[in-house]
Amino acid sequence: MIQYRKLMMTTTSTICEDDLIQAITAFFSKNGYRVRHEVPNMGQSIDLAATKNRWITAVEAKLHDWTRGLKQCKAHELVADYICIAVATQNISDRLRDQALLNGYGIIRWDNRKSVCQWIERPKRNEKVWLAQRRQFSRNLRGIEYVE
Amino acid sequence: MSSNHWMMFSTFAEQRHFVYPTRDTYHGIILNANMAAHAPDGIARFILTKTYQQRYIIDPMTHAFQHDPRHITDSEGTVKRSIMKMAQEYGELITNNLGKRPLLPSMLKDEGECKDFVESCLNFQKSHISQRIETSEDAKYINFDEQDGTAPKPFALIAPYFYMKEATASLWLDINVKLAELTVKQKEDIPIFGMLVLSQGILLNNTLVNKIVEKFKSISLDGFLIWIDDLNEALAEESHLKGLISLGRKLRAISGSKQVINLHGGYFSVLATSEKLSVSALSGVCHGPEFGEYRAVIPVGGGIPIARYYIPLLHQRIRYREAAAILNEMGFLQDARTFHDKVCECPECRNTIDNNPDNFTLFGESNVKLVKRGSGLARMEYPTPRTKLRCLQHYLERKRIEYEFASTASIEQLKGDLNSGCEQFKEIIGLDQVSHLETWQQCLGD
Numbered sequence: 001m002i003q004y005r006k007l008m009m010t011t012t013s014t015i016c017e018d019d020l021i022q023a024i025t026a027f028f029s030k031n032g033y034r035v036r037h038e039v040p041n042m043g044q045s046i047d048l049a050a051t052k053n054r055w056i057t058a059v060e061a062k063l064h065d066w067t068r069g070l071k072q073c074k075a076h077e078l079v080a081d082y083i084c085i086a087v088a089t090q091n092i093s094d095r096l097r098d099q100a101l102l103n104g105y106g107i108i109r110w111d112n113r114k115s116v117c118q119w120i121e122r123p124k125r126n127e128k129v130w131l132a133q134r135r136q137f138s139r140n141l142r143g144i145e146y147v148e
Numbered sequence: 149m150s151s152n153h154w155m156m157f158s159t160f161a162e163q164r165h166f167v168y169p170t171r172d173t174y175h176g177i178i179l180n181a182n183m184a185a186h187a188p189d190g191i192a193r194f195i196l197t198k199t200y201q202q203r204y205i206i207d208p209m210t211h212a213f214q215h216d217p218r219h220i221t222d223s224e225g226t227v228k229r230s231i232m233k234m235a236q237e238y239g240e241l242i243t244n245n246l247g248k249r250p251l252l253p254s255m256l257k258d259e260g261e262c263k264d265f266v267e268s269c270l271n272f273q274k275s276h277i278s279q280r281i282e283t284s285e286d287a288k289y290i291n292f293d294e295q296d297g298t299a300p301k302p303f304a305l306i307a308p309y310f311y312m313k314e315a316t317a318s319l320w321l322d323i324n325v326k327l328a329e330l331t332v333k334q335k336e337d338i339p340i341f342g343m344l345v346l347s348q349g350i351l352l353n354n355t356l357v358n359k360i361v362e363k364f365k366s367i368s369l370d371g372f373l374i375w376i377d378d379l380n381e382a383l384a385e386e387s388h389l390k391g392l393i394s395l396g397r398k399l400r401a402i403s404g405s406k407q408v409i410n411l412h413g414g415y416f417s418v419l420a421t422s423e424k425l426s427v428s429a430l431s432g433v434c435h436g437p438e439f440g441e442y443r444a445v446i447p448v449g450g451g452i453p454i455a456r457y458y459i460p461l462l463h464q465r466i467r468y469r470e471a472a473a474i475l476n477e478m479g480f481l482q483d484a485r486t487f488h489d490k491v492c493e494c495p496e497c498r499n500t501i502d503n504n505p506d507n508f509t510l511f512g513e514s515n516v517k518l519v520k521r522g523s524g525l526a527r528m529e530y531p532t533p534r535t536k537l538r539c540l541q542h543y544l545e546r547k548r549i550e551y552e553f554a555s556t557a558s559i560e561q562l563k564g565d566l567n568s569g570c571e572q573f574k575e576i577i578g579l580d581q582v583s584h585l586e587t588w589q590q591c592l593g594d
Contacts, residue, residue, distance in 0.1 A: 040516050040529040042469035043454045075469045078476060130476040132506030140516060144527070 015088050015112045020061045023110045024048055024086045025147050027117035033057070036144045041137055044075050048086075049141060056134075056141075057082040057123070059108070066096050073105055078130045079137040082123040084108055092120050150551040151175050152421040154409060154434035157183065160190055165437040166198050168541060169495070173548050176203035176303055178373075178411065178434050182212070184277055185237055186230035192280035195300065196290060203303035206273045207373070207411070209234065210308040211345055213242055213251040215446055221247050237272040238308075241265045251310075253319040256327075266330040269308045274301065274338065304341040304371060304407070307331035311377070311445050313347030317356055325363045332367050339370035341407065344399075345445060347377050348384075351391025361398045371407030371431070372399045378444040381416040382464050382584040389591040393420055396429030407431045414441035415463035416588045418554045419562055425592060435547065438465070438540045455531040457511045458543045460492050461569035462582065463550070465543065468512030468531075477576050481505045490572075494545035500538050511538055563589050 025035045025048060033050035040046075041058075048059040058080035062069035069085045076083050084106035087096070092107060097120070100107050106123030110116075149172040157166070157179045166177060177199050184191050184206050195204060212220055212231060220231045227235070227247035235242045241261045245251065256262055281287060281299035307328040312320045328342045342364055350356055364372075376392060392410075399408045410417045413433035420429040435441050438456075457471040458464070466474070475481050480490045484503045491497070501507050514529040521528075531539070554562065570585040 038527050040514075040527045042472070042512055043452075043467065043514070043529050044469065045527065075473070078469070078473055128473070128477065130472065130481065132481070132509050133472060133476075133512075135506075136509050136513075143516070 015063065015110070017061055017063050019112075020063060020086060020088050020110055021048055023115075023117055024059055024061060024108060027108065027110075028057070028059075029147075035147045036141065037147055039137075039144060040140055041076060041079055042133070044072060046076055046080075049080070051141070055081045056137075057084060059084045059086050061086040063088055066093075070096075070099055070103070070105070073103070077126055077128040078133045081126055081129065082106065083126055084123050086110065088112060097121065149173065149175060150548075150555050152418065152430070152432045152555060153548070153551040154178055154432050156411075156434050156436040156440050157191075157194070158436050158439070160187070160194070162437045163194050163198055165540065165544060166194075166202075168544050169548055172201060173544075174199070174202055175432065176205065179204060179206050179277075181206050181209045181237075181272065182228075182230035182234045185233035185272070188276055188280045189284065191277055192284045193286055195277065196281060196284055196286040200290060200300065204277075204300070205303050205306065205341075205373070206277065207343070208238075208269050208273060208306050208308055210238070210242075210269065211311045211445065213246070214310050215250055217247050217250060219446060234272075237268060237276065239264055239268045253310075253323050256323050262326060263330055266308060266327055267334060270305050270331060270334055273305045278302075301338055304339040305331070306341050306343050306373060307369075309343040309345060311345040311347075312350065312360075313377075314349045314353055314356065317350065317360070321360060321363060325367065328364065328367050328369060332369065339407075341371045341373055342367070342369045343373045343375070344395075345375045345377070346395075348379055348388055351376060351379075351388050351395060354394075357391070357395055357398070361395075361402060364399075365402045369402075371409070373409050373411050374399070375411040375443070375445070378442055379412075380442040381414040381588075384416075384584075384587075386587045386590055389416060389587065392417070393429045393591060396420060397427050400427070400429065400431070409434060412440050412443045415550055416584075416591070418550050419588065419592055421551075422554050422557075422559070422562060422592075424557070424559045424562070433551075438543050452528060453531060453536070455512045455514065455535050455539055457539055458546050460546050460549075461565070462573060462585070463569070464584075468539075472508065472512060474573070474576055475508070478572070481508055492542065492546065494542055494549070496538060496541040496545050500542075511535065511542070559592075563592070 028035050028050040033052045036049045038045050039049040046058045047061045050057040058076040060069040060072045062085060066085060066087055073083045073085060085100060086108040088110045092109060100121055104124035104126060107120040109118055109120050153175050155166060155174045155177050157177050179191060221227050235246050278299045278301050309324055310320045332340050396408050408430050409432040410430050411434050417430055417433040421431060421433060422428055455468040456465040457468055459466050459471055475491060480487055484501050484505050487501055487505050500510050513535045514531050516527050516529055518525045519528045566585040566589050570582045574582045
């Protein structure tokens, strides 16, 4: 019960993960990115892949279990230039912030009350891209339609 | 050929892997009785055309009847055909409640019924496949004279057995011992093995292990098969692994240092077969074609297939995406020479890499398919058949190398290899992910 209350206090409870993804999609689209959803990557799926020129940004959207989101982000390091985790919590926990900073991941927060998306931390350029895998990923990416 | 290397047969689609890398890689094969009952002609043909030079053992799988019947029935409650055929071979004791009630120790009290059960179980193992071999079309190409003019018989017959955990050992142990005694009484020319299927908890209970060993000591068994429920050696605690070593050594002692084969073991078990250890704990270890290094007694469902690459120095199959990330970060994917020097130079890797380290992606190549998930469709990746084959052949090449290495290398070399994996990889993947190598060294040192 205590855990549930805590959750209610810290998350924007009326939002589901799809809503969060739609909000993040609009956020990137507005900034000139082309966005695809559910992009397969080595047996996993990237919630949202935003491309601009030759740069690829991978975003994992998480309403609750951001630690799992961070693990998923790890798998995208071979293919994405920038990696972000998107959350809809009122507050960003210190642990999430520390872990994201440590790994160079960005944090995007969606505030459902104000209907605003904002950068909490901007991602650093990921230096671990392996070009051979990136080419494979780009081929997969081309087969997926953009989201408007 | 390494005399410690056994392979588990699972499906006919895997037949060709039993002659890979070479026809003589495996000392023997282990077949499940339900497969043997369901498709005896296919199994006979498999033995004649693929593994004629190897030994074979049929696991009677009698433990299948002691669990919740849901595990042996389909969604409509009908007993699976292969299990039904196997049960029919074993007689009324098994078929009476098949698919309705689990077999309980109280149902195995009657000496006469147990004797019939044992006899049926042994006859099945002894003749079901060998008779089909004799009458098989392919038999005309085989010279049976090399084997006393008869078709190849099992290397050993397995006494019927049931799974024991700490809470149930007091109920099943005496049954298992009685069944083994009755089996030995019927011994003719084929060796008789006992089979111990135990929970991990039993390994930590020295008193119980001693009791089990003591009970089996009085029976003149020629060897043992052992199976520890779901014991993943890479994740297991030191105490469990020491328990496994201790059990193996005790069983070898009572069977006159003869055969003790771990039915589902990984590289740690392979190391435990080394003759260079003060007392080797196992004589052989079995695995399947890329599965079966550990297995739960009560089967669990599969999941989406995923490509895994066996990293030799970690002695583990790792998800392709993780393997690629690790090897890339370590700089092993810079050029082909570095890859072969630092990771693997087996024929499959040489062939796949083909002087271009970018070709490592071929170990993870997949097709994207749309699958139903929840209310919508999701894109999922499935490894291509060629990817699966590459990963499997690399795995089998490495397994052959590992078994040979464990048979021939000195203790210092074996430990040096483990230490090297630990030292090289800990900086990248952390101590937790390499600690099994340290644990294995500790366990073998005692």
